[in-house]
Amino acid sequence: MSRSDLPDRPTAETAAAAELRLHLEEVARDRDQAYRALQEREAELARIQRIGRVGGMEVDLREGFHNRRSPEYLMIHGLPPEAVHETHQEWLQRIHPEDRAQAERHFVDAIKSRDDDYTAEYRIIRPSDGEMRWIRVVARIDRDTDGRALRLVGAHIDVTAQMLAQETLRESEQRFRLIADSAPVPIWVTRLDRTRSFANQAYLDFLGLPFEEAVVFDWRSVLHPDDMQRIAAESIAGEASLKPFVLEARYRRADGDWRWLRSESQPRWDATGRHVGFIGVAHDVTAAKQAEIELRRVNETLEQRIRERTAQLQFNEARMRAIFETSNQYQCILDLEGRVLHANKIALAGIRGGAAKVIGKPFWDTAWFRGTEGMPDQIRTAFTSVLLGATFRAEMRLQLPIGERHFEFAMRPLRDQHGATTGAITEAVDITERIQGEEVLRQAQKMEAVGQLTGGVAHDFNNLLTIIRSATDFLRRRDLPEERRRRYVDAISETVERASKLTAQLLAFARRQPLTPQVFDVGEQVENVAQLIGPLVGGRIQIDVAVENPGVFTLADIAQFQTAVINLAVNARDAMNGEGRLIIGVRKVETIPAVRGQLARPGAFIAVSVTDTGTGIAPEHLTAIFEPFFTTKEVGKGTGLGLSQAFGFAKQSEGDIAVSSQIGQGATFTIYLPEADSPTPEADAAIVRHEPATIGRGYRVLVVEDNDEVGRFSTELLEDLGYVVRRVANAADALTILAEDEFAVDLVFSDVIMPGINGLELAGLIRDRYPGLPVVLTSGYSHVLAENAHHGFELIKKPYSVESLSRILRKAMAEKVPLPR
DSSP: OOGGGGGGHHHHHHHHHHHHHHHHHHHHHHHHHHHHHHHHHHHHHHHHHHHTTEEEEEEEOTTSOEEEEOHHHHHHHTOOGGGGGOOHHHHHHHBOHHHHHHHHHHHHHHHHSSOSEEEEEEEEEOTTTOOEEEEEEEEEEEEOTTOOEEEEEEEEEEOHHHHHHHHHHHHHHHHHHHHHHHSSSOEEEEETTSOEEEEOHHHHHHHTOOHHHHTTOOGGGGBOHHHHHHHHHHHHHHHHHTSOEEEEEEEEOTTSOEEEEEEEEEEEEOTTSOEEEEEEEEEEOHHHHHHHHHHHHHHHTHHHHHHHHHHHHHHHHHHHHHHHHHOSSEEEEEOTTSBEEEEOHHHHHHTTOOGGGTBTSBGGGSTTTTTSTTHHHHHHHHHHHHHTTOOEEEEEEEEETTEEEEEEEEEEEEEOTTSOEEEEEEEEEEOHHHHHHHHHHHHHHHHHHHHHHHHHHHHHHHHHHHHHHHHHHHHTOTTOOHHHHHHHHHHHHHHHHHHHHHHHHHHHHHOSSOOOOEEEEHHHHHHHHHHHHHHHHOTTEEEEEEESSTTOEEEEOHHHHHHHHHHHHHHHHHHTTTOEEEEEEEEEEEEEOOOTTOOOEEEEEEEEEEEEOSOOOOGGGTTTTTSTTOOOSOTTSOOSOHHHHHHHHHHHTTOEEEEEEOTTSOEEEEEEEEEEOOOOHHHHTTSOOOOOOOOOTTOEEEEEOSOHHHHHHHHHHHHHTTOEEEEESSHHHHHHHHHHOTTSOSEEEEESOOSSSOHHHHHHHHHHHSTTOOEEEEESOOHHHHHHTTTTOEEEESSOOHHHHHHHHHHHHHTOOOOOO
16 A cells, blocks of 8 residues: 555545444434334324223233233223233123123133134123123134134223113113004004014904014905005005005904004104105004995985984974873973973863963972972972982972872983983872872771770770779668778779770870870880780780880880881781780890891980791891881781881881891891980979869869760869859850850860860960960860860860869969959
């Protein structure tokens, strides 16, 4: 090398080094850029994975299970960063208990198989928040040449939202199916090929086919031949329009019946707006179609039918008018104001007037009601209730121009064809003759019993008269000792009292009019009635009276009570064929048992039972024996009113009557009456007491008596008592004396039964003309008193004792009003 060459060598090496440095710097820059690009791509991938909720994972299978989890995986599973290498057991524990065994078995089976792909779905419980998440696994398995698994690489995707959406969709579809199946009309969903993806239960029922066959069924096979061509054309046009359309045709149901169906179809679109089929519903309009056909047919013959209907209505109206006019009931038609629109002939005859007297007038202001006090107001009130929908019924007694009549009256609403009230219709049945007949029958039945009593009463009277006759014969003997004389006189007096009581019982039983209810001793009255029953039932029937609770009282009509007990005794006598034992019992009870469908009634009651040893009552007759005129006796052997009277008495007295019986073992009738308080001391004071006769002190008494013997005896008796007596034979003479000198007497003592003016009428005249003048009446029995009582005048009943007469006269004089006369 020459010296000249030395300066050039360092320059070449320096250039090469510089070039190498530049190349290295370029390579470093490229590497850095590539690394930064890789980091960016990895960051982008991680961001995408987080957005898509996808986490990567790797499992090394060469020696057991060695896991490596990506950060996104840890985030999805709710794991901390240190769990990047979690164990296989930790993964299993995180799986939902219900999915754990299946997930593990599926994983192991995939490893052991020769498949390269592994997918799974299961639920996990995240440790971080305890939330349940759905995980879908998509992975690939690397295997060696022998197929042994070396590594599993894949991703875990959080599909919770998708799974919940699917569950919601399933629930929605289930609800839709339930709703559709509960609908009573066929509902279906069709595809474009006219097969159905859904059909409800009503659809299946109409065809009578299972679901699989129904969804591919061709409806043309059950379409009515007459509708085939029309429906085919309308169906094609409707589907082509892609708008809702309606078809009406006849289809054969599974049972073979032809039904008119109205189907309504609407196009169905998918999420992209593409037409995918139709949804439809069908309604059975058979009834409407038949009505339409019938209406068309009716319209075609309407004119003829109108003529026929008009003729029928005219005939019906004429027939109803004939029935209305010839009815034996009083009938009227009223408008909404209560004015009379029409009255039939018999109703007009009842007021002896024509239609002009009542038409247009208020019903209650007509002659049917004006003559009866209080009746117009009652009818007006009834009409008001009838307009509100009620039916009024009543039994009434009316004073008509033709006389007093009894009616069963009814008033009910009159309605048009729509049910609206347009007025009222009234009906009245004249039951006057029936009531009179029933009263005659009742009295006849009572008189029949009185007639049967007569023989026994006559026997008892003969016994009493024997005592009186014998005693009077002995009293005529002059040598009769004083002590014996007093005994015979007392015997006569006691016998007269017994005869008086016997007569009073018989008259009370036979009287025509009901008495006023009064408080009486039940046991005492039963014992009195038993004395009357003895002769009535005969000597071969033993009568026992069992009063378990003496001194119990009730408030009722004594005469009706006696009649009821006697009727029960007569019924018992007939059941025993005149021979047996009759027990009349009285006891206190605390309830009336349930009878004839009525509930038991608690309270204080007195039970009066009549028990016989007769043949008993058949069960089928027990519900009818209290009905009026019902009897099982032969014709002429009974009226059928005896038990009815007892039933009516018990009900009117706020009690009841029950019967128990077995065939061959007799029967027991029990009357239940409400218990009443015992009479007050003032009432007891009214009982006749024996007290010494008092002196008349010269008071002037006018005796009015048409019977000479009785009048003479009364005059002597009063004179012996110290009264100044003047006697006349009739009421006219008495009024003449008072007219001449009203101060001529201090008291009038008059019989009731007299020719002309009776004693009660005389007493009334004296009270009107001469106020303050006492009047005392006397009678053994009088229909006048039975019907009208004694109107507040003092009354002494025949026969009377000297003491009783003295007491009554003294009481009348003591109550004399000191008025100037």
